Amino acid sequence: MDFRLTPEQENFRCDIRAFLREALPEPPEIPEDSWLLGFDRAFSQRLAARGWIGLTWPQEYGGQGKSYLDRVVLTEELLRHGAPVAAHWLGDRQMGPSILRYGTPAQKATFLPKIIAGDLVFCIGMSEPGAGSDLAGLQTKAVEDGDAYVISGQKIWTSFAHLADYCYLVARTNPEVPKHKGISEFLVDMRTPGITIKPIVDMTGAHHFNEVFFDQVRIPKDCLVGEKDRGWYQIASQLDYERSGIERLMSNYGLLEAITRHVRATGEIRREVVRHTLAQLHIEWTMGRHLVYKVAWLLSQGIIPNAESATAKTYCTEFEQRLAQTASALMGGYGQLMPGSHRALLAGRVARAYLYAPAYTIQGGTSTILRNIMATRGLGLPPG
Numbered sequence: 001m002d003f004r005l006t007p008e009q010e011n012f013r014c015d016i017r018a019f020l021r022e023a024l025p026e027p028p029e030i031p032e033d034s035w036l037l038g039f040d041r042a043f044s045q046r047l048a049a050r051g052w053i054g055l056t057w058p059q060e061y062g063g064q065g066k067s068y069l070d071r072v073v074l075t076e077e078l079l080r081h082g083a084p085v086a087a088h089w090l091g092d093r094q095m096g097p098s099i100l101r102y103g104t105p106a107q108k109a110t111f112l113p114k115i116i117a118g119d120l121v122f123c124i125g126m127s128e129p130g131a132g133s134d135l136a137g138l139q140t141k142a143v144e145d146g147d148a149y150v151i152s153g154q155k156i157w158t159s160f161a162h163l164a165d166y167c168y169l170v171a172r173t174n175p176e177v178p179k180h181k182g183i184s185e186f187l188v189d190m191r192t193p194g195i196t197i198k199p200i201v202d203m204t205g206a207h208h209f210n211e212v213f214f215d216q217v218r219i220p221k222d223c224l225v226g227e228k229d230r231g232w233y234q235i236a237s238q239l240d241y242e243r244s245g246i247e248r249l250m251s252n253y254g255l256l257e258a259i260t261r262h263v264r265a266t267g268e269i270r271r272e273v274v275r276h277t278l279a280q281l282h283i284e285w286t287m288g289r290h291l292v293y294k295v296a297w298l299l300s301q302g303i304i305p306n307a308e309s310a311t312a313k314t315y316c317t318e319f320e321q322r323l324a325q326t327a328s329a330l331m332g333g334y335g336q337l338m339p340g341s342h343r344a345l346l347a348g349r350v351a352r353a354y355l356y357a358p359a360y361t362i363q364g365g366t367s368t369i370l371r372n373i374m375a376t377r378g379l380g381l382p383p384g
């Protein structure tokens with residue numbers, strides 16, 4: 001097995017680093033979670049100008065036709081630098097590929113050029129108060145009425161709903177059939193009358209997700225993506241893309257570098273327990289990186305990595321939690337002070353990361369659910 005990338009891919013990595021040095025001469029004060037919190041449309045447009053949004057998409061739709069391994073090199077470098085990539089992240093990772101696969105020619109012509117230009121921000125309207133892990137239990141309904149669908153219901157935990165141009169919405173279109181069989185996907189313009197957004201502030205004090213209410217929201221019928229009532233089967237493959245990216249390993253990568261620098265600078269590194277703890281984290285990070293690269297390699301071979309995505313997401317997000325917990329343990333009391341406190345070590349990044357860390361193993365599917373996927377689809381065990 002040869003783990004090396006090609007010379008072209010290594011050159012690509014150098015190009016990205018050079019671009020980031022120029023575009024972000026001052027690294028962000030808190031580089032963690034930049035794919036969720038670093039929202040900057042202008043930066044996304046600069047990446048778009050380099051052709052770095054839609055990197056894997058076919059050239060006929062404005063993409064570069066590059067492999068998923070090239071994309072993981074790109075996303076790894078962006079997250080390593082804490083680049084503010086949130087504005088285009090969902091469109092590039094998930095909505096663009098979904099439209100490429102299931103969209104009508106008109107949807108492709110309308111949405112793909114805007115996503116690839118960094119001009120279109122998406123949110124994902126899947127989870128509901130009573131439907132998260134059991135997504136098929138969702139209650140938001142889309143009822144046909146003449147030339148429209150009328151949407152009523154509530155979504156929750158909707159990242160970027162307050163900033164998004166469009167919602168990629170999942171709704172029930174047929175209540176008469178088993179729950180997995182009556183679900184459809186829609187592209188909903190967030191300016192449509194009847195949509196109300198209420199912010200949810202997380203434990204760190206940040207606002208990136210929301211509740212979204214749909215009250216008799218009329219959307220044209222051509223907003224349906226793919227086949228009516230077949231949405232569940234479309235979602236399954238979309239989630240494999242959602243779960244498998246290197247953002248599941250690198251959300252708080254900046255912290256690994258920062259605490260490594262810190263214990264070196266303070267001389268703490270001379271203590272054996274500190275050295276071993278850090279070494280363990282770096283080993284786990286490398287293991288996680290290999291899992292993510294394996295998933296990218298499978299995708300580049302045209303294989304949908306179902307159990308492999310679940311494995312990578314579970315291992316990597318649990319590593320992210322251990323990283324936050326270990327950083328907190330290494331920093332002691334001052335590490336618990338939040339950003340803004342003048343005595344907070346590392347500008348409060350440790351405390352913020354510690355409080356945010358529970359989210360990693362929930363967002364995009366909980367570790368419990370992913371272990372079920374590994375057991376049934378990966379190991380062929382019977383469902384529990």
Ligand SMILES: Cc1cc2nc3c(=O)[nH]c(=O)nc-3n(C[C@H](O)[C@H](O)[C@H](O)COP(=O)(O)OP(=O)(O)OC[C@H]3O[C@@H](n4cnc5c(N)ncnc54)[C@H](O)[C@@H]3O)c2cc1C
Nearest residue numbers: 124125126127132133157158159359362363364365366368
């Ligand atoms: C930071 C963040 C951002 C998010 N962004 C979005 C977004 O943009 N759009 C969106 O639609 N959603 C989003 N979500 C929601 C996320 O997808 C859900 O929180 C997740 O799927 C879990 O659903 P739930 O919260 O309803 O928990 P539940 O499904 O109620 O689960 C509660 C607990 O029960 C366990 N459990 C549930 N079912 C089983 C089972 N069958 N077997 C064993 N254990 C089980 C779970 O593992 C979990 O520990 C976000 C969540 C977070 C934390």
